[in-house]
Amino acid sequence: MTNTPVCVVGLGLIGGSLMRAAHAAGREVFGYNRSIEAVQAARADGFDATEHIDEALTRAADSEALIVLAVPVPALRPMLERIRKAAPDCPLTDVTSVKSCVADEVRAVGLLERFVGGHPMAGTAQSGWAAGDRRLFDGAPWVVSVDDHVDPHVWAMVMRLALDCGAVVVPARSDEHDAAAATISHLPHLLAEALAATAGEVPLAFALAAGSFRDGTRVAATAPDLVRAMCEANADQVLPVLDRTIDLLARARSALSAQKPLTDLVEAGHAARVRYERFGRPEIVTTAVGADNWRAELAAAGRAGGVIRSALPVLDSRE
Amino acid sequence: MTNTPVCVVGLGLIGGSLMRAAHAAGREVFGYNRSIEAVQAARADGFDATEHIDEALTRAADSEALIVLAVPVPALRPMLERIRKAAPDCPLTDVTSVKSCVADEVRAVGLLERFVGGHPMAGTAQSGWAAGDRRLFDGAPWVVSVDDHVDPHVWAMVMRLALDCGAVVVPARSDEHDAAAATISHLPHLLAEALAATAGEVPLAFALAAGSFRDGTRVAATAPDLVRAMCEANADQVLPVLDRTIDLLARARSALSAQKPLTDLVEAGHAARVRYERFGRPEIVTTAVGADNWRAELAAAGRAGGVIRSALPVLDSRE
Structure with a gap:
């Protein structure tokens, strides 16, 4: 066998x-x-x-x-x-x-x-x-x-x-895999693309870029056709997690703009990352x-x- | 001297x-x-x-x-x-x-x-x-x-x-520094927090997490107080680049949901990352x-x- x-x-x-x-x-x-x-x-x-x-x-x-x-x-x-x-x-x-x-x-x-x-x-x-x-x-x-x-x-x-x-x-199961893959693979690609594209419009950005930008955009170097193929093929699962991320960012935006603390997003993100490290x-x-x-x-x-x-x-x- | x-x-x-x-x-x-x-x-x-x-x-x-x-x-x-x-x-x-x-x-x-x-x-x-x-x-x-x-x-x-x-x-100049730092340091922290927090809600996500998730959430391990301090202190500069990123993601969301290609975001992100690598x-x-x-x-x-x-x-x- x-x-x-x-x-x-x-x-x-x-x-x-x-x-x-x-x-x-x-x-x-x-x-x-x-x-x-x-x-x-x-x-x-x-x-x-x-x-x-x-x-x-x-x-x-x-x-x-x-x-x-x-x-x-x-x-x-x-x-x-x-x-x-x-x-x-x-x-x-x-x-x-x-x-x-x-x-x-x-x-x-x-x-x-x-x-x-x-x-x-x-x-x-x-x-x-x-x-x-x-x-x-x-x-x-x-x-x-x-x-x-x-x-x-x-x-x-x-x-x-x-x-x-x-x-x-x-x-x-295939469906559970696809929901997880949307979250830990396809969504990070979309965030990396958005981060790189945003920075590309700010003149001094590349001159100052260090670790957090380099890590955060690493997968934006992936061939565009591959990124499109995997995200588009899994659109049904990408949409809800993309919505969730946009919602978290929009709430952070509201807090920042109202001079309120970013506690909700930052604490939730940190707690999740710590749980991941201990997983x-x-x-x-x-x-x-x-x-x-x-x-x-x-x-x-x-x-x-x-x-x-x-x-x-x-x-x-x-x- | x-x-x-x-x-x-x-x-x-x-x-x-x-x-x-x-x-x-x-x-x-x-x-x-x-x-x-x-x-x-x-x-x-x-x-x-x-x-x-x-x-x-x-x-x-x-x-x-x-x-x-x-x-x-x-x-x-x-x-x-x-x-x-x-x-x-x-x-x-x-x-x-x-x-x-x-x-x-x-x-x-x-x-x-x-x-x-x-x-x-x-x-x-x-x-x-x-x-x-x-x-x-x-x-x-x-x-x-x-x-x-x-x-x-x-x-x-x-x-x-x-x-x-x-x-x-x-x-x-201090003002130009702050705009760039918002883009290549503070924004990546917020995106990492949002990615980690989103994944924390999807059961199988941590079990499947690999490089793109690990890199994309690395800075979410930073002490929450530090992340809050730097983003909140630079709110005026973080807001416009956060808006820009949310807008790029929302457009990608619309395209995905209409079964249209993700070309705009993916090509822009890839091109920016390539420019960064050659900077x-x-x-x-x-x-x-x-x-x-x-x-x-x-x-x-x-x-x-x-x-x-x-x-x-x-x-x-x-x-």
């Missing part, structure tokens, strides 16, 4: 890092990328890559590989159509930052049964094969979806891949994948901060 | 780091702190500190030391009253993050003639003597005010102290402090990104 080969579709920052990490863990891994440049670069680095999607998918089907979708959201649908034709029985996961819409796409092409969504919460402002790093996932949370449909055996394969890549597994990561050890009620149990454990650090046992019987 | 002793009033993060840095540069430096604990800690580290303000100020008057105000804004007025009594002729500077209101306080007690405001743009989320670091200012911009009143000899003393501490000097720091070398029009010349150079990396010459004649 741990010898399941891995087929990485898309060799950008995440896919390329995953290929390196899985390889370093001793897994058989091969990959596809649309652009020949990335394929050549991957080969030059000693990896097994092709620019021919059918070649990669046929090999995946023959070897019953776990297919990892590591392409941008807009490229998902045509790729899923090809997988349905060439490798419909392969277990399937993804590494996309929005989970519900990916599950919807997978459902639409009829591949949901063998699909378990994933999202490694790691990245840099860089992109492309060359930016990849086999240590990118070290210690990072890697969400593995525990939606109602998921098959325990595919789930366990994705769990093992994430662990092999050095991540810790956070089990979560525990209890290890999930008691659940067997495939046991009665295993999905709800894992979702609850993930919500409480629980993480999987070494592979959970898998029951042979299916629910 | 470079042997001017330095009297540091307040031995917290900034004052304590300044004392260490000036000492490491070979300067004679002594200091005062209200709490005996910090004084004892400074002494234990080999520094010359007292908890008796009159002792420190008498020594400053006797040695014609440069007095550095490193106390919080609310403590400024009583301290300035004491300086007026005990050391009214000493050159005076400060390290406070808001410049116009400090100049107003100094003017109110009649000490403006010997005062040149300063602001080292460095800090951490820590505070207190123990958090100090003699390398805190290495390469950091240190604003030295070039307001209309400033005396060239005092200005040069403050410039040399900043350079001795490893900083680069950015000459700027040059030309060295200011041609101005002589005290020459005709030197203040306006330095203010213009600072606005254009110019920094002083080694001491400018000082004309002996006063304007």
Whole structure:
């Protein structure tokens, strides 16, 4: 089971890092990328890559590989159509930052049964094969979806891949993941863009910028298309948290303008950050994948901060 | 002139780091702190500190030391009253993050003639003597005010102290400094607080938080009183940039809600961040402090990104 080969579709920052990490863990891994440049670069680095999607998918089907979708959201649908034709029985996961819409796409092409969504919460402002790093996932949370449909055996394969890549597994429902991702990933990107854009209009600002500005705008260096893609794809979840943030800022604005103290915002923000710093990561050890009620149990454990650090046992019987 | 002793009033993060840095540069430096604990800690580290303000100020008057105000804004007025009594002729500077209101306080007690405001743009989320670091200012911009009143000899003393501490000097008018500081320091703090507070309300958020959240909320760990003090003291300058940011976010919200692209915000933010990364720091070398029009010349150079990396010459004649 741990010898399941891995087929990485898309060799950008995440896919390329995953290929390196899985390889370093001793897994058989091969990959596809649309652009020949990335394929050549991957080969030059000693990896097994092709620019021919059918070649990669046929090999995946023959070897019953776990297919990892590591392409941008807009490229998902045509790729899923090809997988349905060439490798419909392969277990399937993804590494996309929005989970519900990916599950919807997978459902639409009829591949949901063998699909378990994933999202490694790691990245840099860089992109492309060359930016990849086999240590990118070290210690990072890697969400593995525990939606109602998921098959325990595919789930366990994705769990093992994430662990092999050095991540810790956070089990979560797709909808809960998307609400959290909107808050801790998409919203920070929008705030960074707004901060950078505002400062760009104040003449002396860049001359005086130091740590708080540099940190607060770091993710504004991310390629605009990536930021748009993740925020727009998760708009339903971004809207309420963006509203909440705008409301907090507008109240602070009113207080400042009335020469009243900023206590409400500042105390709430500080308290939340302190709670975050102290947030525990209890290890999930008691659940067997495939046991009665295993999905709800894992979702609850993930919500409480629980993480999987070494592979959970898998029951042979299916629910 | 470079042997001017330095009297540091307040031995917290900034004052304590300044004392260490000036000492490491070979300067004679002594200091005062209200709490005996910090004084004892400074002494234990080999520094010359007292908890008796009159002792420190008498020594400053006797040695014609440069007095550095490193106390919080609310403590400024009583301290300035004491300086007026005990050391009214000493050159005076400060390290406070808001410049116009400090100049107003100094003017109110009649000490403006010997005062040149300063602001080292460095800090951490820590505070207190123990958090100090003699390398805190290495390469950091240190604003030295070039307001209309400033005396060239005092200005040069403050410039040399900043350079001795490893900083680069950015000459700027107090009002322009405050507008920029609102944008690149106070606004990022408010955004970090709002982001942390919003995430604190979303159950799975902390469990999934990674780099963009950690960076985006780092300064929310700053002591709430410090954040309030600097934002509230600079409210006039914070309000317009906070309004601008809220407006940018509200427009993004409208676009998201209408399923329109986020292009405006994301492209503007990305472009500004890229400009910031490429922002040059030309060295200011041609101005002589005290020459005709030197203040306006330095203010213009600072606005254009110019920094002083080694001491400018000082004309002996006063304007």
